[in-house]
Amino acid sequence: TQLLEQSPQFLSIQEGENLTVYCNSSSVFSSLQWYRQEPGEGPVLLVTVVTGGEVKKLKRLTFQFGDARKDSSLHITAAQPGDTGLYLCAGASDSSYKLIFGSGTRLLVRP
């Protein structure tokens, strides 16, 4: 059974601070996706990483896929209150059409 462990579960930081969210597994994934979810809404895709060692940047967000394609991280620089939300990582494999989701990181950025 493929599992994704996401940490930390909760994060409350001050505006302007940096943070990193981790997503780890013992399984290899063909790709890993990061989503952000607002209350009462569905997850919205932030990025998809496919190649081991890949790094993608989206403004102040930096995403990295581990060399072995078993783990990923999301780093936010100078967090802003608008970054508040639930961040989810999700892995996909070629042998299955379902996404395996991490448990999520609930981020609160205080002004």
Added chain:
Amino acid sequence: KAGVTQTPRYLIKTRGQQVTLSCSPISGHRSVSWYQQTPGQGLQFLFEYFSETQRNKGNFPGRFSGRQFSNSRSEMNVSTLELGDSALYLCASRKPGRSTDTQYFGPGTRLTVL
């Protein structure tokens, strides 16, 4: 381009009843997946449909079922509702192709079972 739509957005049912949720995928997307999201279990895969055929199924009891129509719209049904079925039910669509193609989620249907 319109996104994934789900109806209804909110639903209140009582134990023992059954419920049907609907999902309209993005135009051109032929794959529809359903997920259940709860505070305790997070997001869990229910099933996926492609070209009216169930292609993959998660670990849920037989009370949970689904189908897909020729226009790619999908419905899921939950029979004999239990309190634990209270959750946000999310539908996601993607183009046919690799299993790693991006899934686009709808806003979800919030089901409350009393």
